[in-house]
Amino acid sequence: MSLNIVGLSAHFHDSACSLLRDGALVAAAQEERFTRRKNEPDIPRAAFRYCLAEAGLTITDIDCLAYYESPRKKLERQLWMGLPDVVPLRATAMFQLDSRRPERDIREVLGYEGRLEFVEHHPAHAASSFYFSGFEEAAILTVDAVGEWATTTYGAGRGTSLDIFEEVHFPDSLGMLYSAITAYLGFEVNEGEYKVMGLAPYGRPRYVDQVRELIEVGAGGQFTLRMKYFDFLRHDRMFSPALVELFGQPPREPESPLTPFAEDVARSMQVVLEDVLLDKVRYLHSRVPVDNLCLAGGVALNCVANARILREGPFRRLFIQPAAGDAGCSLGAAALAHIRLTNQRPTPSPLRHVYLGPRVQPDDVAALFRDCPDRVQDFRGRESELLRATAARLAKGAVVGWCHGRMELGPRALGARSILADPRDPNMRDRINAAVKQREAFRPFAPAVLAHRAREHFDLDHPSPFMLETSQVISPLALPAITHVDRSARVQTVDADSCPRFYGLLTEFERQTGCPILLNTSFNLRGEPIVCTPLEALLCFIRSDMDSLVIDDVLLDRAALPASWLARLRGTAPPPAAPVSATVYTLL
């Protein structure tokens, strides 16, 4: 009998479920991929069922279910932040001061009857990084918006033990600071932070003083926000009029044109974030003088900052797992529960890949195209031919939807549910931004590169399998589609072991073109979660402007699509799901 531990993140945003079997991570997925509602916060019913089914288990096989937060501690913080009102009356507060909800949902909605463990939020973040890093010892830094009380923690991991020795408490939060600027710049909170990061290189750091005014960096690991500039304590709003006054310009209207001012503020914010993080990382090293650093929490998704931490900071190695946000807490919660049950570290080996979601089932693909076999090319049993055909299309400038194997965990597409294209094409970035992803033109795309070729093209001396840090493009090739205005790129290095088919495609593309790099962006339309099933991939393909679609062994060209499919679906949007709040962190 194996030891089966389920980890759960839910009720905030990005709920997710993961399954540790005898300490090995065998399945994990975010609920949004199943409900098709971006950042789905509800209890992950479908992801829970998926994880069990993937491992061939049923609900009676679970030894322990671990939840990623302490509901009571969260309630303490909720009560405190509303003071002097003991009974908070803001619209989003109704029915939210409910510390019983997690257990109620786990028992009633999931139907789980067994042992339940609650772990705290930042320990879950820390565990999600350290226990999957493969490091025997490491310093651990977690930075997010807020968990229960903590917003930033400093810790040390050694073998099985994980010790958090210092915390910064709410409302002092780097995540909230970054999100407030995100909201001020007219982007969605908890989603638009990437956009601020992407916008930053276009600007000059002319508002660094103003951003520094928002935060006072203290001794040790501490810092404080100057709360007169923020409104999130008692209102459903991130920033106060004082912040607007400080910057001297009204907040940017969402969807309005981007101005140099917005670019400058983004740059300034990014600079201050990096400076503060570097300062705190140095402090952490002074307390935990080892070579390895584990990062986690939503702020650890800031790959520009990550690169600078590694480059300029005192640590020699950095580990971040790609679901560094709250979805990843499900991993950490499961890992901590594993230790509570066994007194042993879940797994000694590092996380090599995150292809932990639902797999493409050949039988489903066959059923999908059974009535239109003439529309598709079936390469079953002929992988090299499939790769040749796909690479040839890419080389000719095609945008290819690529849905293969098991879906990735976390916000980045890593070659399982990806849109791929030739990074050398100067028009590619605008084309994909405008016609495929329907998103803002300023955002760069990321490259996936054969791991053993990475050094020739990027200033990168170590693997970056999860696309979580940026490096300078030093390639002899012109790579306009993936090179940012500051010549940086968010690199994914691909090796043959963790993703053989994607590695094979890159190899074949290199053979045909001499370029071992592909543009790699997530397989979805604007506002939609990344596709999960073959049908979702097909729908996204038809709705958008991609040229070809590969679903495992099947290749489909746009030219072969029946006119009726296009007439029905081209240009349509996925059915709208009730959006999750994007104007403020639902702190309650």
Add this chain to the structure above:
Amino acid sequence: MPDRPDASLIPLVRRLAELLDSDAGTQVMALMQKLVLLSASGASRTVTGEAAPVDRAVAPSAIPAADAVVPSPSAQPQRVGIWTRGADHAPWTRNPALKNQWRFWADIDEIPAKGARRRVLLLGESVARGYLFDPWLTPALVLERMLNDALGDGSFEVVDLARTDLTFRELVPLLLETPALEPDAIVLFAGNNWENVNLSMREFQLLATALRAGGFPACQRAFIDQVLVPASRAVLDLLAATVQTLGIPAVVVVPEVNLREWRNDAAALAPTLTGGGNRVWLGLWARAQAEFANERYEHAAALLREMIELDGGTGSPPQALLGECLLHLGRRSEARAALEAARDAVCGIFIRHAPLCPSAVQTVQRDKAAQHGLAMVDLSRVFTDHLHGELPDRRLFLDYCHLTREGIHLAMAATAAQLAPRLGRAVTPVGRFLRVDMPMSPSCLAMSHFLAAIHNAHYGQDKAVLEHHCREALASSADIAEVMRDYLDFQIRRAPNWMCRSYERIKDLGAAELRAVDRYLSPEDAGTVDKFADFALVDCIERALRDAGVEVEPWLSEHIRREHVGDDVNLLATRYRAATFWERSGHSTALPRAYHQACTPVSTFFLIRDDSAAVTLRLTCRVRGSEPVPDHSIVRVNGVDVARVPAHATWGTHAIAVPRGCLRAGVNRIDIHWPIHTPPCPDDLERAASNLERCVFPDVLPVFGEIFMARSAP
């Protein structure tokens, strides 16, 4: 004020959180929040819409008071429904930004600017759309033809503003927009969807209180008396205020439903009753059915009345069977009352059901029409007169509330007769309008009947009804056989309809058929919602075709096997479990679960096999509230018992061997018979009330058994 709360207070909030960290504590906090919000908010009413939580607390109901929003004749809304005003005197055109809503409305590109013709606006829901006949025959088209032909001068136009799924949320803004079209009369033909109101926080609380006091019967009464009736009144007041301001007449068409034949989903037996009454109720139900089968109608009726006493009118099946008994006994008016009660039983207790206009809404419409001097067409009376006192049935209804061609004709003739004198014409007898013919091609009529067969099947209606519509379809036009065969093809495929060539073939028939098929069969969801396990319908179609000389075997059986035979089959998948909308979505509106809940004493699954080889069923199930009484669930394969599974209150996983020979090539039926004497959990009603207090829909129906996993493997 300091810019952050005092850190020295943290020990106090810690202590408070400790005290609040319980089910009671959570409720205390929510109640305190509610009390402050509700006492701070006045009785101001807001126009309906997706209200924020605070608005939901404030709004006593979703309907604005007529005096708060008196429409002004000079108001110039730029939008009516999905149509946008054109420049100058250009026609109103469909707004492309609302394209995802187009299919709910009349399929017309534009509404002309007001001209010389007298303009009648028809507002209503799917019945008024002419559901399953739309777009080739609609009440608006019929009414316009009747007015123009019978009154002889072609000087009338009827603007079709009916919207499928119309609720107060759309009706209220639509009423406020009507002046923009400069109408000369307004016809309102709605009420079947009015139960679908946005409850305010205050109303949720009211229902929770009623539920605690008197179970679901009290909750139902509170909903009808304090939510549904006031909201319905407010909407009719708004209609009256609108037409009075404009100085034009209105006709209220009071809906009727298919009393004789429509049955609310048999799976929704009765809600959880106080004091564990469901057990007694189910015992009586079994006896009453037996008495009925033996034609002992008086005995059956007596048992059924006992059941009705127990469920306080919230159970539909005993009322419906009582109606049948009384019809057999020749007591027609009592039978009508029972069947009306069967229709009303599901109102307001959070059970999903077909749209049905309850008596309470009909009564409000009659009273308000009289109070405001609005003209009225009471379909209940119109139909009864037409049928010489018989109950309305398939002659007038395609399904629960949607009318046949004859039903539309009758309803619109009566409406035209009300309009004529109010639009300056002589009083004209209904008969004159009834003589106006509205031709319809045999192929369109056939298609409507076939669509009705499908629709009824997915609402779990009797096989006899499905057979009737299949027969009528084939009798109308032999060409429909091709469509029926195509349906069998794409419905059985795992690919979405739009990927199937058979579906494309139907669309090739003609523009009108294409629009109908897209409206009714095409999933707007692009195929991301699973298809049904509608094998009963498949059987009906196959037999109807055979009777008409069209043989689909052995192709059909091979087709089913090719698509669905697999080694490891998840029987909980919609495809193998759910034949109806409610089996697919769940019968109650409560939070969906990660496991299957059986609201009927028997759970049925379909397993498609290539041969009769043995398989193993893996089953994880539980029967809540079953202990300490030891009992068993029985697993039957094609009617043969294969296993007895101990019924425990906690999950158990069982491997059930189905020996060779039990299964056969083709569709196999696997039934799980749950122990039915299990009392519901005693705290079910309290949990339901707590959920209502949180503005969450409650569990309503007793659950016989729960299944986490059901798989078939070799």
